[in-house]
Amino acid sequence: MSYTLSANEENIVRLVRTRGLISRADLSRETGLSKPIVSNIVSKLINEGAIIEKEIGMSSEKGGKKPILLSFASTYKYIVGVDVGGNKLIAILTDLDGNIINKVRKVTKGIKSKNALTEIIFQGIEEVITVDKAMILGVGIGVPGTTDIKTGFVYYMPAFELSDIPLGEIVSSHFGIPVMISNDVTVNALGELSKGSARNIKDLCLIAIGTGTGAGLILNGSIYSGSHNMAGEIGYMITDWNKENKSRNRTFGNYESWFSGNGLEIKVKEKLGLNLTTKEIFDNLDKSRDIKEIFLQGCEHLALGIANIITLLDPQMIILTGGVGYNQYDMILRYLMPFLEVIVPPEILKNISFSRGELGDLGVSVGGVSLIHDNYFLKM
Amino acid sequence: MSYTLSANEENIVRLVRTRGLISRADLSRETGLSKPIVSNIVSKLINEGAIIEKEIGMSSEKGGKKPILLSFASTYKYIVGVDVGGNKLIAILTDLDGNIINKVRKVTKGIKSKNALTEIIFQGIEEVITVDKAMILGVGIGVPGTTDIKTGFVYYMPAFELSDIPLGEIVSSHFGIPVMISNDVTVNALGELSKGSARNIKDLCLIAIGTGTGAGLILNGSIYSGSHNMAGEIGYMITDWNKENKSRNRTFGNYESWFSGNGLEIKVKEKLGLNLTTKEIFDNLDKSRDIKEIFLQGCEHLALGIANIITLLDPQMIILTGGVGYNQYDMILRYLMPFLEVIVPPEILKNISFSRGELGDLGVSVGGVSLIHDNYFLKM
């Protein structure tokens, strides 16, 4: 079969899937399509394996023939999602409902060549696929850098010091399978949208705080990447413009110096002369006033950045995730909110949900799966 | 006829319109549709009056029958666009190509009641329509406030001290014509997108600087309003967070105090004790160092806000317009850019076009026309 469903087929698959168990008669009523054409499409979908006749239902109290209840066959195709991180690669294999069938981890730390990187990606994908390759709908990849989602071209990945790689084509032609690539944080946002804490959200800003800080945007229900694939690179935002530093050139790029793993570590080292890891910093928050002050300053700037995001974009939800944002979510939120409550008027703040990234370190790989799912199967 | 064209009809109308003069054979080639179905659709569209057989073209050098060249009949429907401002109302009547057929101005200053406002809107629309009402496709309105574009509901218009008016329904039921309503700045952005300086732009941020300051966003080619219809209310953005003022509560809302007509007037009064109009401030920029300093400070904050917008949204174009932004565009840009060049790295700044709102004070009304055009006729 071709994976391009017609509008009516899509509609019926979507309904069968969301309703769980539904009869042809109900499908006809819900779609407004005639009974014959529903039967027609259903038998086609059954032939393809997309849906199955699961069981016989009950007649209504008024009598009548018992309905044949249809059910979505989530395992008739599989999707691979890949999170290419600066330290590790995670590849997952899921069915069409996003259930994780297999998971593979690889070390990527220290990789600096295009060949080594593509090789490890090939390996991860190869190893994670435990089903017939013909059953794979596609591979969705999130990479730490600027990418063109339409072509799968990767412009720049600072973590690997690599530029201008047509990664989409490379992976796609190697496996003979559709491949989609986008920025990891953006993909993470998509993951939370479809399988995480942002289900049914239209306008989402996901802030990933790890070594650095970046945002992924879902606007009007779709990925927003900007005109040069740089949207959400808020590591460069400015929240500290004042008399002391306005004279120095090129201030662009100091937001993440205030609040990110790296930023906090450097500030602790500069101001206190301590060589602490991010985890140690958080562990010592309540023990050291000095560390807490640095952390509070960071929260203040984080709050300013978020306030500006709220002002400009009026999102429905803001998710904090990433290595630091996910693990230290409660701590960050506890000290972040008081600042936000001062900066943002309550009638605006109350409309915005704050949430922890539910998917944790699987956010990007799950988002990769969503990328393929939404573009090659069904946009839910 | 119904105004809902099928996908193929839309395609053909779009082609006829953009190509100017085109034959059925060419349409068939360009759309990939067969010649018969093109002839079929064309004759239907001719019947409706949407296109006409304009003239006979030339055969190619190799001979062959001369083509009948088709042309778009832009006057087969008309659209009304309305700019409801705090001081004045502008209503325009255009054909489908956006050519302005008629224009009406009304004074709205001092209006504080719902009835007075709807009455003046009714009058403006009534007076501007000089064609058969049956030829009107719809009325698109931009109002200074928060609105729901889907329902035409107006939540709050500070300029008139009015809240919670179902203006869309009110106007629509009065004239029996489709009505769409959105925020004036957003509508202005749409106007510049379709008929102004942002043609073919996908991601646009229009900054309207007048009495206050607001932004209108077009993202992924569509209006972006946010989840609570507050997107782009950058008057509340923060660019001046520092030790001096961080202690005061509720800082949210000081961006436009730095750069807007009102903001500049107030600063000049506070700091210099002068009661100058915005125009007088600009006229005296090169004569008074004190005024210039205030202006420069304003530009600095404007630049910071724009830098943050660039960081977050990576737009393709930034338009300055509005009473002040349009009239003082050159002056503002001259002093704004040096700040931006310091704040934003050149490799990023060079990708972003800055432009004056080409439509001037017709931006909102033209945008209102686009609103109807795009939603009830053709999204170009």
Next chain:
DNA sequence: TTGTTTGTTAGTAACTTTAACTAACTAACG
């Protein structure tokens, strides 16, 4: 005249609808 191009006509295929049908079931009643 020959080759080329435009636009139409005729016939066909794909998809969808309406109307009518069969199959299967509940409820009620004698």
Next chain:
DNA sequence: CGTTAGTTAGTTAAAGTTACTAACAAACAA
């Protein structure tokens, strides 16, 4: 318990819509 009426599920048949291909006439250059 068997029969009948009424209801519901899903299929079949006929007809309409929308597109396509094939074939052709008209118009024109060389």
